Amino acid sequence: MTDIASASSGGSADPDLHTSDAARRRLKARYASEFRFKMYGIAAVLTAGFFLVLLLSTIVGQALPAFVSHQVTIPVDLSQETLDPDNQGESVLRRANYDAVVRDGIRSLYPFAESRDDRRTVSGLISSGSAVRVRDAVLADPNGTIGQTSFTVPLDDTADLYFKDQVSDERRVVPTGTATPTGTQGTIQVLSTANDFRGLLADVKDFLAQDAEGVERELAGKERSLERAILDLASYQTRLPDVAESRRNFFEDQINILERGIVSLNRDIENLTAELADLQARSQTAGAEEALSTALPSVLVEINGGVVKASRISATGIEGEVIIPLQSTAAAVGEAWSIREIVLPERNRKLDDRSIVYLDLLAEQDRVERTFNTVFFTSGASREAELAGIWGAVVGSFFTMIVTLSLAFPLGVAAAIYLEEFAPKNRFTQIIEVNINNLAAVPSIVFGLLGLAVFLNVFGMPRSAPIVGGMVLALMTLPTIIIASRAALRAVPPSIREGALGVGASKLQTVLHHVLPLAMPGILTGTIIGMAQALGETAPLLMIGMVAFIVDVPSTPLDPSTVMPVQIFMWADFPEVLFRQKTSAAILVLLAFLITMNALAVILRKRFERRW
């Protein structure tokens, strides 16, 4: 240090100062640290990129199935006689029994489904909104629709999922033997000459073994609880004689509870032990006949044009109930029959075996078609997953954004211009400035509370309406726009202001003719960032009732509606798989809007920058 100082002050620099080994080491260390810094940066970027890709691929993967849907064409009786025998026009058409039309239509495809349960299963295959669809079509175009003999309706959401292969894994066994059914209806047996069911039986036994393990774990848990209860009981009982009079009651209650608990635990243990023994016995006796239940994989046998659902299975045959009647009791060879295993137990899925068989029949008849899911993009909310769409929320968001933009942009820019160009710099304006900055950090739900208290309760504005949502979001966006606009105005070089003032422009002319146009790209960027923030905002809108379930697509900003993020929030709550997929799809739609807005911002900025 002193050397350097003296060398430099003395004027005669040490010639080795920058070439010595020490200097080289310093240089090397410097490069090394620069390299490390660069690597940290690259690592950070890669990590962020990885998570982004992960997020997007998850969402896209979830969302893709929601963009297609399955529809079924059913025969319908839309004759003039059924709907409007006296030709009275719309009033009668409106009240016609379309439920019956649709129900009869789908049932006509399953003449063998005679029992109440079976018929209910059949009606459940198509969406419950089908009748409304038919009615709307008839009312929209009576001449074109009346007399039609077939109509395409959406499938129920679980049926839709089945055609997207999202209900259960399936396995097909190609049989080698010759099978003989003992009947065509009711409970029959199908016996094969070969051990065609052995594999399935083994699967079932594996399943039982797994169940047995589960039961064993449960049993162990119960036994531990029992031990603990017995210890507790003993401790209470030993302390009971010494305990003070005032606490005696409590102790006696505890002892009672524990005694009752021990009794019930013992009963559970007994049951579980028996179940475990049963399961173990069944799983270990390989090859023995096994009864199937809804807790086990399903086995379906397709034979002679019919389908049998197995209730008992052995290595060589099954006993079961006919779901679709067989055409004959003739022996079936080779490809004339097949065995199908639906791996997920019936009780663990939404779609029972009967529905699956019925749906397969529809597919065999070429009645099912896979189409782009226009419903998702054109309809409003619905309780039925297959009928739910994002359009209502999109329109609601659009109205909300229009209101927000038309309030926040002029107010925000005007406020920014006043504060930046005209306001005197005194304590009062300083307080305003600080508060605007603070406002930007206020949790958005607080703005929702404000909207609820002021706009709804004091001004009595309509609940759930985009106009109120837009006003609340405008309050939330204002500080963002003001801050961005002020920064943009401040960034305009003072020489421009001086130039304008120098030729005698007034202050307002200077701002409007010269400063504002130059600041516009920055202001627009800030505004679009604020709008994007508002577009994705959920919490404040919950407070003013935009979380309501609204089926109709709003036609004005005064109609009740919801917005995209709130719709996503609501759908995410539903248990149905299709709703989960639609949640992801809606997120994609929202992202698409955000990306479009940002692209718009970039384009606008480019335009402005080129012009100046």
Next chain:
Amino acid sequence: MSTTQTVQDTSAAPAAPVAPPNGDVLPGGTTITDAPPKSVKMKGVDVNVFYGDKQALFDINLDVGERQVTSLIGPSGCGKSTFLRCLNRMNDTIDIARMDGTITIGDQDIYDPSIDVVELRARVGMVFQKPNPFPKSIFENVAYGPRIHGLADNKNDLEEIVVTSLQKAGLFEEVKDRLEAPGTGLSGGQQQRLCIARAIATSPEVLLMDEPCSALDPIATAKVEELIDELRENYTIVIVTHSMQQAARVSQRTAFFHLGVLVEVGATDQIFTNPRDSRTRDYITGRFG
């Protein structure tokens, strides 16, 4: 830039005026090297300027002669730019600036409440240190002033004003084919002449120039200086410059400022050949500043 330096430098107490060897001494301690100009266009009387608590100008008394070039010289932070900016009230735009004393144009006090600052700035145009054309077309740059003051009745009038102004600024020949091109696309010297055209488009009586050539190369500087010399026939010009050669070349009267005080004012050749105040002599001989 120069104004902030002014603030810093004047925090030091002004040097006590040194009694000049001969000549008249004004109340502010200013040495008058010659008689005041025959026809006075603008007149500053006891001008004091404060930035907040700091005083930047001390009792400045200066006459600006009509149709001649008055140059203000002095070291950085001496207050010459501040004085210049007082002449068209550009200092009004600085919140903390305060001025007392009187400045008149003709017989009017420019700080009188009845004077509209917009009108004043139309009469007293200004050209800045750094060329600052508006980011608009060349035509729009020049047309802006006449347009906001309503000096042209129709499009033809406006075009005539623009062409005349550009011609007077010696720029027309260079840009006549691209009047719609952006003014910011011109070279530095052209931009500065565009700014001069812009300033004279409103037909001001006085033209203030704040170091107009400090951002220009010697060739561009020569052109602007030539232009200033031509403009002198029609306009009263006040120019702030750091270059004493420039002051000597273009101006007829020179005022030397030092530490917020107007030290000496007089005919340019007089000041440069025979300064009466020792500080002036030191400055022009390069001993400080």
